[in-house]
Amino acid sequence: MITVENLTKSFSGRTGAVVALDGVTLEVAAGTVCGVVGPSGSGKSTLARCVALLERPDSGAIRVDGTDLVSLGGSALRAARRQIGVVPQGDSLLRQRTAAGNVALPLESAGVPGPQRRTRVGELLDLVGLTDKAGSYPDQLSGGQRQRIAVARALAANPSVLLADEPTSALDPETTGSVLTVLDRARAELGVTVLVVTHDMGVVRRICDDVAVLDHGRVIEHGKVLDLVADAGSRTSGSLLPSVDQNPEAESKYDRVADVVLVGFAAVGALLPEAASRFGVELGLLGGGLTRLGETPVARFRVGLTGERSDSALEWISEAGAAVQRKPKGPQGVAA
Amino acid sequence: MNEVTPWSDVIDYLVKATGESLYMMGISTLVAVLLGIPLGVWLQVTAPGGLRPHPFVHRILGFVVDLGRAMPFIILLVVLTWLTRFIAGQSIGPSAAIVPLSIGTVPFVGRLVQNVLAEVHVSVVEAAVTTGSGTLRIVRSVLLRESLPALINAIGVTVIAVLGYSAMAGVIGGGGLGDLAIRLGYQSFDNRVLWSTVAVLAVLTTLLQFVFTRIARTVDRRRHASV
Numbered sequence: 001m002i003t004v005e006n007l008t009k010s011f012s013g014r015t016g017a018v019v020a021l022d023g024v025t026l027e028v029a030a031g032t033v034c035g036v037v038g039p040s041g042s043g044k045s046t047l048a049r050c051v052a053l054l055e056r057p058d059s060g061a062i063r064v065d066g067t068d069l070v071s072l073g074g075s076a077l078r079a080a081r082r083q084i085g086v087v088p089q090g091d092s093l094l095r096q097r098t099a100a101g102n103v104a105l106p107l108e109s110a111g112v113p114g115p116q117r118r119t120r121v122g123e124l125l126d127l128v129g130l131t132d133k134a135g136s137y138p139d140q141l142s143g144g145q146r147q148r149i150a151v152a153r154a155l156a157a158n159p160s161v162l163l164a165d166e167p168t169s170a171l172d173p174e175t176t177g178s179v180l181t182v183l184d185r186a187r188a189e190l191g192v193t194v195l196v197v198t199h200d201m202g203v204v205r206r207i208c209d210d211v212a213v214l215d216h217g218r219v220i221e222h223g224k225v226l227d228l229v230a231d232a233g234s235r236t237s238g239s240l241l242p243s244v245d246q247n248p249e250a251e252s253k254y255d256r257v258a259d260v261v262l263v264g265f266a267a268v269g270a271l272l273p274e275a276a277s278r279f280g281v282e283l284g285l286l287g288g289g290l291t292r293l294g295e296t297p298v299a300r301f302r303v304g305l306t307g308e309r310s311d312s313a314l315e316w317i318s319e320a321g322a323a324v325q326r327k328p329k330g331p332q333g334v335a336a
Numbered sequence: 337m338n339e340v341t342p343w344s345d346v347i348d349y350l351v352k353a354t355g356e357s358l359y360m361m362g363i364s365t366l367v368a369v370l371l372g373i374p375l376g377v378w379l380q381v382t383a384p385g386g387l388r389p390h391p392f393v394h395r396i397l398g399f400v401v402d403l404g405r406a407m408p409f410i411i412l413l414v415v416l417t418w419l420t421r422f423i424a425g426q427s428i429g430p431s432a433a434i435v436p437l438s439i440g441t442v443p444f445v446g447r448l449v450q451n452v453l454a455e456v457h458v459s460v461v462e463a464a465v466t467t468g469s470g471t472l473r474i475v476r477s478v479l480l481r482e483s484l485p486a487l488i489n490a491i492g493v494t495v496i497a498v499l500g501y502s503a504m505a506g507v508i509g510g511g512g513l514g515d516l517a518i519r520l521g522y523q524s525f526d527n528r529v530l531w532s533t534v535a536v537l538a539v540l541t542t543l544l545q546f547v548f549t550r551i552a553r554t555v556d557r558r559r560h561a562s563v
Binding site: 052053054078079080081082084085086088089090091092093094095096097105106108109110137139140150153154156157 | 457459460462463464465466467468469470473477478481482484485555556557558559
């Protein structure tokens with residue numbers, strides 16, 4: 001598990017100090033995947049560099065399993081770095097070494113003897129599905145394969161935390177999938193805690209349990225992805241749920257308009273019709289749709305209800321476990 | 337008196353002078369590379385953005401290196417006589433010429449090496465840092481290893497530069513091809529000696545360049561090399 005406590009960092013720029021991190025606090029439970037997202041300039045790169053122990057924050061703590069790593073130096077710092085596996089931004093493999101040689105690098109600096117090193121490299125190449133590429137040089141691999149080797153290298157010294165800084169930014173959607181699968185396997189098979197810094201909400205959608213949204217060096221949202229999507233006002237729900245087109249004309253035909261978010265319902269389609277028949281209301285779908293967050297099906301629908309017991313029907317849907325957000329009716333529908 | 341030297345003598349001269357030149361070139365390059373690589377590493381490691389940035393040390397080193405490079409070799413040759421006598425035990429001859437040749441080449445190699453190491457991409461170096469590797473290990477298995485092809489090319493450039501410098505070794509009786517061309521060729525109005533010496537130098541230079549390019553390409557694992 002990794003905790004970031006009240007991290008601050010500023011850089012002196014030409015126009016005075018630039019605050020990159022302004023009291024960032026994060027907690028990632030052991031064995032979970034947390035995404036750090038935010039627009040460029042939000043401080044996520046600085047946060048990644050601080051967690052990678054490449055940049056020293058001005059104040060605050062970074063704890064891995066309770067121990068603060070920020071103030072360390074010398075050999076203690078080098079030992080601490082082995083607890084955090086890092087997949088750096090961009091191409092980071094040694095081009096003069098084979099894939100296996102790259103994966104072996106952290107083991108060499110940890111002083112692991114040759115035979116054990118080879119065994120471990122074999123296990124890791126297997127984990128990332130590139131056993132047959134052991135003897136290939138980075139320039140003979142595709143971008144996605146290189147990135148999977150970088151993940152294998154980051155995991156070599158058995159870190160308890162894996163930090164990936166924009167691991168998919170240079171990849172096309174298909175190869176992105178293979179890299180994310182590898183990150184997910186690392187969590188599932190090795191139990192590492194994964195922190196992914198990314199500008200791509202698709203990464204959050206596919207592998208993250210938790211998400212932290214950064215803006216202007218502050219965490220403006222942090223929590224479980226599935227909790228945040230149910231919160232209609234959150235940025236996470238805005239960017240992960242199926243969008244709903246504004247359609248005031250259609251909405252005005254109903255007594256009530258509401259957004260219904262259903263998380264993890266196998267029978268999403270059954271809940272709404274049942275509400276309609278139970279309460280004798282007319283229920284129409286105005287927009288939205290189904291999506292998937294990791295393995296969990298998630299739906300957001302905008303529904304319109306007409307009938308005396310519309311409020312009760314919405315109440316019932318909410319009690320059944322869906323998040324219901326009532327919409328104020330458009331201007332033309334507001335009764336004086 | 338302006339007789340043309342017979343070919344048999346010319347060949348004898350050339351063989352002897354080539355031997356002297358290669359001797360001076362080989363030893364001097366070896367010494368310069370052995371001292372210049374650590375110097376270049378030191379320059380790069382202390383540079384801004386390096387592994388252990390140290391502006392003061394970096395600036396002093398850079399100043400000394402540039403001073404050394406600014407010194408004309410012919411001056412170095414005569415100014416360093418005292419040091420040459422101390423190290424080589426004599427102040428004239430090919431062995432004596434090796435001392436100023438080596439010393440004059442060290443700063444040159446230092447700068448070349450620094451430039452080569454600076455080309456290793458920051459993310460590659462940082463990736464090694466995050467694995468908990470120490471500075472020495474990163475220098476050895478990342479900086480030097482990653483730039484091996486470029487380092488070999490730099491040594492090739494150095495060898496040829498030293499061969500050129502060694503032409504001046506005649507000033508302190510170092511002999512060699514340059515000396516032969518000047519004394520028995522140019523100054524004796526013997527064009528046969530002059531131009532055959534130049535021809536040998538041209539062949540040597542071309543050959544050396546070919547060999548070093550070849551080795552550099554062989555150790556290069558990047559894509560453009562294998563195609």
